[in-house]
Amino acid sequence: MSSKTYEPIAPRRVAFLGLGVMGAPMAAHLAGAGHAVTVYNRTNAKAQAWVAENGGASAGTPRAAAEGAELVFACVGNDDDLRSVTLGEHGAFAGMAPGAVFVDHTTASAEVARELHAAAAERGLHFIDAPVSGGQGGAVNGVLTVMCGGDAAPFAAMQPVAMAFAKAVTLLGAPGAGQLAKMVNQICIAGLVQGLSEAIAFGQKAGLDMNQVLEVIGKGAAQSWQMDNRGKTMVENKFDFGFAVDWMRKDLGLVLDEGRRQGARLPVTALVDQFYADLQAQGGGRWDTSSLIKRLT
Numbered sequence: 001m002s003s004k005t006y007e008p009i010a011p012r013r014v015a016f017l018g019l020g021v022m023g024a025p026m027a028a029h030l031a032g033a034g035h036a037v038t039v040y041n042r043t044n045a046k047a048q049a050w051v052a053e054n055g056g057a058s059a060g061t062p063r064a065a066a067e068g069a070e071l072v073f074a075c076v077g078n079d080d081d082l083r084s085v086t087l088g089e090h091g092a093f094a095g096m097a098p099g100a101v102f103v104d105h106t107t108a109s110a111e112v113a114r115e116l117h118a119a120a121a122e123r124g125l126h127f128i129d130a131p132v133s134g135g136q137g138g139a140v141n142g143v144l145t146v147m148c149g150g151d152a153a154p155f156a157a158m159q160p161v162a163m164a165f166a167k168a169v170t171l172l173g174a175p176g177a178g179q180l181a182k183m184v185n186q187i188c189i190a191g192l193v194q195g196l197s198e199a200i201a202f203g204q205k206a207g208l209d210m211n212q213v214l215e216v217i218g219k220g221a222a223q224s225w226q227m228d229n230r231g232k233t234m235v236e237n238k239f240d241f242g243f244a245v246d247w248m249r250k251d252l253g254l255v256l257d258e259g260r261r262q263g264a265r266l267p268v269t270a271l272v273d274q275f276y277a278d279l280q281a282q283g284g285g286r287w288d289t290s291s292l293i294k295r296l297t
Helices: 023-032 044-054 062-066 079-086 110-122 135-141 152-165 177-205 210-217 225-235 245-262 267-281 289-295
Strands: 013-017 036-040 071-074 101-104 126-129 144-148 166-171
Touching: 013 023, 013 062, 023 036, 023 044, 023 071, 023 135, 023 152, 036 044, 036 062, 071 079, 071 152, 079 110, 101 110, 101 152, 110 126, 110 177, 126 152, 126 177, 135 144, 144 152, 144 177, 152 166, 177 210, 177 225, 177 245, 177 267, 177 289, 210 225, 225 289, 245 267, 245 289, 267 289
Parallel strands: 013 036, 013 071, 071 101, 101 126, 144 166
Antiparallel strands: none
16 A cells, blocks of 8 residues: 555545455545545455454445445446446445535446446435556556546545545536546547657667667657556567556547447547457457557557
8 A cells, every 4th residue: 555645534434345356445535534444255264354454344335335424335247247336235325324425436437437426316315436547556556547427515525535536626517527437537548659659669679778769768758557567568668567458448438338329430549459359369359558569569
């Protein structure tokens, strides 16, 4: 865990659903900031291990975890996973008290965000879609960027608490706006990584010292987070870390579906999505997204 310094705020009773590579450190930051955290994970042993390390409590169902919580955070896999932890007899909504806020950090569709916002409202609950950017490193170090959609009052309630694991938590519009903003983020990343891949592969073919070249051009207009954080590992052909190709394809699938609904043209994004499919076919589904360069070298 990082040595992040937390802003002092009144402790809250919170729940966290989903203790994957993102959720576990995010929940740990909430505990570190002094909040009373109850966790739920589909594999209960993982929840028990989290409690042994971080304190708090674990629960056997999302509903049980959510009971008595002012804020329920979640970070699960996809739309169906999100519905499974919110809806139904054992879902979090059934355990939440009126006025409580559900904060969804899953990268999911804007449609499911609007659906669950409406379902929460019917129960007197609040729902904020709040996907994150910054990857596993951002989660561990507590410096995620959180893009939110929903209503102003519940956003104001969750923002200071979410700052335990974030450097910025911003309301961008109505329900679904957070998910749409995350799609913009992934479109940018897809194009950047492909451009960086082509640049490095070109420089290597031309016989340049690419670490030196990246050091130089990283001080100019070509600079990007991807260049700063992935350039050297791409040169070294190392991809056993980071944001997996499988996850990026899931995200780009959401982007392309939404693009069709909106009538938005996404030719480069569609092409890069197919390049990632090539990597999956090579067995690279768990490689970092920067592995796009492997198609070129």
